[in-house]
Amino acid sequence: MFDLLEKKPVILLLLAAVVIMIGTTVTMIAPFKWINDPSQKIVGVKPYTPLQLEGRDLYIREGCNNCHTQTIRPLVADVARYAPGSTDGYSKVGEFVYDQPHLWGSRRTGPDLARIGGKYPDAWHYKHMEDPRSMVPKSNMPGYGFMKQPLDISLTERKMKALGFPYTPEELDAVRGKTEMDAMVAYLQKLGNDIPWRKAAADAPLVGNLTNPFAENVAAAAETGKVLFQQNCVQCHGVDLKGGIGPDLKTSALSEGDLFSKIFQGKGGMPAFGDTLGKEKVWKLVSYISSRKGLK
Amino acid sequence: MSLKTGYSDDVTRGFLTWSIIWGLVAVLVGVFISFQLVFPQLNFPPYLTYGRLRPIHTNAAIFGWGIGSFMAMFYYITQRLTKVPIWSPGLARFQLWLFNLVIILAAVSLAMGYTQSKEYAELEWPIDILVVILWVIFAVNIFMTIMKRKEEQMYVSLWYIIATLVGVAVLYLVNNASIPVSLFKSYSAYAGANDANVQWWYGHNAVAMVLTTPPLAIFYYFLPKITGVPIYSHRMGIIAFWSLIFMYLWTGAHHLLWTPVPDWVQTLAMGFSIILIAPSWASVFNGYFSMNGQWHQMRDNYLVKFLIFGITFYGLQTIQGPSQAIRTFSAFIHYTDWVPGHVHMGALGWVSLVLFAGIYYLIPRLYNTELHSVKLANAHFWMATVGQLIYSISMWVAGVQQATMLHATNADGSLHYTFMETLAEMYPYWHMRAGGGVIYLVSLLIFIYNIIKTIRSGSAVGETLRATGAA
Ligand code: HEM
Ligand code: HEM
Numbered sequence: 087m088f089d090l091l092e093k094k095p096v097i098l099l100l101l102a103a104v105v106i107m108i109g110t111t112v113t114m115i116a117p118f119k120w121i122n123d124p125s126q127k128i129v130g131v132k133p134y135t136p137l138q139l140e141g142r143d144l145y146i147r148e149g150c151n152n153c154h155t156q157t158i159r160p161l162v163a164d165v166a167r168y169a170p171g172s173t174d175g176y177s178k179v180g181e182f183v184y185d186q187p188h189l190w191g192s193r194r195t196g197p198d199l200a201r202i203g204g205k206y207p208d209a210w211h212y213k214h215m216e217d218p219r220s221m222v223p224k225s226n227m228p229g230y231g232f233m234k235q236p237l238d239i240s241l242t243e244r245k246m247k248a249l250g251f252p253y254t255p256e257e258l259d260a261v262r263g264k265t266e267m268d269a270m271v272a273y274l275q276k277l278g279n280d281i282p283w284r285k286a287a288a289d290a291p292l293v294g295n296l297t298n299p300f301a302e303n304v305a306a307a308a309e310t311g312k313v314l315f316q317q318n319c320v321q322c323h324g325v326d327l328k329g330g331i332g333p334d335l336k337t338s339a340l341s342e343g344d345l346f347s348k349i350f351q352g353k354g355g356m357p358a359f360g361d362t363l364g365k366e367k368v369w370k371l372v373s374y375i376s377s378r379k380g381l382k
Numbered sequence: 383m384s385l386k387t388g389y390s391d392d393v394t395r396g397f398l399t400w401s402i403i404w405g406l407v408a409v410l411v412g413v414f415i416s417f418q419l420v421f422p423q424l425n426f427p428p429y430l431t432y433g434r435l436r437p438i439h440t441n442a443a444i445f446g447w448g449i450g451s452f453m454a455m456f457y458y459i460t461q462r463l464t465k466v467p468i469w470s471p472g473l474a475r476f477q478l479w480l481f482n483l484v485i486i487l488a489a490v491s492l493a494m495g496y497t498q499s500k501e502y503a504e505l506e507w508p509i510d511i512l513v514v515i516l517w518v519i520f521a522v523n524i525f526m527t528i529m530k531r532k533e534e535q536m537y538v539s540l541w542y543i544i545a546t547l548v549g550v551a552v553l554y555l556v557n558n559a560s561i562p563v564s565l566f567k568s569y570s571a572y573a574g575a576n577d578a579n580v581q582w583w584y585g586h587n588a589v590a591m592v593l594t595t596p597p598l599a600i601f602y603y604f605l606p607k608i609t610g611v612p613i614y615s616h617r618m619g620i621i622a623f624w625s626l627i628f629m630y631l632w633t634g635a636h637h638l639l640w641t642p643v644p645d646w647v648q649t650l651a652m653g654f655s656i657i658l659i660a661p662s663w664a665s666v667f668n669g670y671f672s673m674n675g676q677w678h679q680m681r682d683n684y685l686v687k688f689l690i691f692g693i694t695f696y697g698l699q700t701i702q703g704p705s706q707a708i709r710t711f712s713a714f715i716h717y718t719d720w721v722p723g724h725v726h727m728g729a730l731g732w733v734s735l736v737l738f739a740g741i742y743y744l745i746p747r748l749y750n751t752e753l754h755s756v757k758l759a760n761a762h763f764w765m766a767t768v769g770q771l772i773y774s775i776s777m778w779v780a781g782v783q784q785a786t787m788l789h790a791t792n793a794d795g796s797l798h799y800t801f802m803e804t805l806a807e808m809y810p811y812w813h814m815r816a817g818g819g820v821i822y823l824v825s826l827l828i829f830i831y832n833i834i835k836t837i838r839s840g841s842a843v844g845e846t847l848r849a850t851g852a853a
Contacts, residue, residue: 095544102627113631152433177641182575187572188581192721
């Protein structure tokens with residue numbers, strides 16, 4: 087039979103096409119029946135607003151997906167790092183139903199961004215986008231200062247219509263006078279911010295003993311705490327703890343237990359450090375902050 | 383058309399010249415983005431940032447260098463294997479200009495930020511349409527030549543060529559389906575996990591139909607030509623061919639392990655990836671066994687070195703690939719530098735070495751002369767191999783180290799390293815990779831110098847009546 091094929095190019099061509107279509111049908115065409123099924127819908131996930139959509143298009147234009155992924159895998163390390171404070175914060179099908187195209191990416195030169203929304207205050211993003219190394223000294227992310235230019239809104243409405251996303255005149259108006267940076271930050275702040283479990287995770291109070299295990303030996307703990315602070319916190323609270331994007335910590339009224347909870351769980355623009363640093367290091371930070379309180 | 387042979391080779395000459403130029407561009411950009419990762423000051427926004435240049439690198443490499451050379455060689459090979467001239471030399475010449483137009487438009491539009499964002503399918507829809515026209519012209523011309531052939535039996539290279547023509551067409555059309563908003567902007571026709579699944583069905587089969595079947599067609603043609611002995615087993619070639627094109631299409635989701643794409647799709651991809659070792663290695667063995675009694679040629683014949691190292695890297699690539707497709711191993715190395723290490727062993731080792739062999743073989747024949755310097759060709763070979771090995775090995779080590787650090791946890795379940803602590807460890811490896819890239823770039827310049835000298839010493843006119851109508 088093969089000998090015959092080698093003399094009949096048309097049959098060879100057709101047969102090759104058929105052979106190619108078998109795997110294609112099973113693994114590419116058939117899954118359309120299951121993927122994005124209405125039963126996988128997540129209630130909180132809404133289509134993009136005009137401003138967020140423009141931001142997403144800028145993300146595509148700049149090729150941020152060449153360095154950043156947007157899918158968190160159900161692996162311990164992935165969840166702890168990119169969906170801190172949860173155990174099931176990995177990505178689900180329902181999160182992506184409005185993503186045309188998907189932006190999952192294939193390479194994590196930088197961190198995953200699927201849950202970046204709400205992790206930092208807007209002010210952090212503006213500074214970081216303009217000059218990443220001012221916030222994270224060893225970063226190799228390009229600076230995007232030029233994105234302070236006005237946003238091109240000539241296609242906004244056409245884009246919303248093309249994707250069939252609902253919008254109000256007010257929302258459409260809201261893109262007027264915005265910069266590209268505004269749109270980009272609006273998009274970043276949306277990412278992962280509409281998934282219900284996340285809010286639950288952040289609001290649950292910490293259980294367990296909230297007393298400083300280093301109370302006996304604060305000075306030594308504060309020494310390590312200082313190093314940790316310089317690595318993780320100065321970009322927002324300043325070298326002198328006097329604040330910047332985050333508040334002045336020298337005047338903080340929080341108790342040690344509350345300081346611990348705040349750092350461990352984060353909240354309102356303060357990132358959660360519990361999963362990335364662990365209890366011990368967080369207590370060392372608390373020791374450091376306590377030791378600086380009231381000092382000039 | 384050549385008076386001596388009756389074949390039409392000017393289009394092969396044209397495609398080779400341009401594919402080498404685009405190959406140089408691809409490697410220059412590759413080296414540049416390697417340096418950007420170590421010295422972020424080298425980003426010059428808006429046009430020359432890493433995010434916009436990386437797709438220019440991959441498109442110039444795969445489409446400019448890869449496809450450009452394939453087009454050159456497919457035209458050459460098809461005429462020889464069918465014993466008839468190209469069906470339409472005029473269409474082929476038009477195709478060369480359309481090809482260059484597409485690559486230039488691709489580079490400019492990607493630098494401007496016009497992109498669909500899907501890997502290897504970045505080009506916006508108007509350029510996609512040009513690509514489709516380009517491919518249809520190419521496919522029809524090659525296929526019609528085959529239809530008119532004087533040699534009844536089709537040699538294995540022709541099957542791989544036919545599979546490439548159909549495969550690429552199907553993949554490209556499906557994955558690029560989009561909803562245009564303006565001339566410069568469109569949205570994918572698929573959403574979310576569906577889009578991802580279609581994309582990697584495409585992405586992995588771009589590996590199959592662009593980085594595997596065409597170099598195999600070329601390998602199967604040139605190995606006997608260069609060594610003077612026939613391919614070891616025709617039968618093994620047949621079985622490998624059909625099972626390869628059958629299995630590849632099931633494996634796309636190995637790029638999506640642990641993502642929200644349905645588990646069964648991932649599991650199928652994993653299984654088929656593993657059995658894909660068999661047809662891949664059938665070709666490797668076919669190459670090795672053909673060398674029985676001929677191994678001394680590895681020393682005496684520089685072209686054999688390129689081909690045998692090429693097929694060896696292909697063999698390594700097709701063991702490493704399936705192992706990456708296993709869930710547990712993927713959990714570890716996916717998203718890390720390990721993957722660029724894998725990619726470039728294939729791209730620099732397998733694809734490029736085979737193309738170099740083909741070009742060294744063809745240029746003296748197309749210009750009626752001898753190669754300018756075999757010594758330089760040997761220098762090229764060793765530097766390219768060393769550069770590639772530095773690249774791949776440094777990236778594998780980097781990938782394993784970063785993966786180990788990213789997954790390390792403390793006793794209380796918290797992570798041992800922050801992301802930035804892992805990234806800081808990558809810099810020495812990225813320096814090494816950039817160094818390997820520079821070595822490869824120098825080897826490429828030596829190659830180009832050698833080719834230019836060769837062309838200068840010969841002439842296409844002697845054999846060919848050029849230009850209008852005469853043929
Ligand atoms: C010495 C020359 C080259 C250098 C220095 C180089 C460098 C690079 C760099 C830095 C990346 C980005 C890796 C990352 O995301 O971390 C890349 C990606 C890539 N390059 Fe090259 N490259 C070279 C030659 C080539 C050639 C000749 C080809 C193809 C024939 C090629 C194909 C690719 C592909 C397909 C990717 C995407 C890989 C992925 O998504 O994982 N490269 N290259
Ligand atoms: C049996 C054959 C092969 C198998 C099963 C295979 C498997 C894989 C897997 C599982 C990945 C994804 C790695 C990850 O992201 O975690 C990958 C990536 C890749 N492989 Fe292979 N591979 C094979 C052969 C080849 C060959 C011959 C080439 C030729 C150059 C190649 C080029 C690539 C490229 C370009 C990528 C990167 C795609 C991207 O992320 O953008 N592979 N391969």
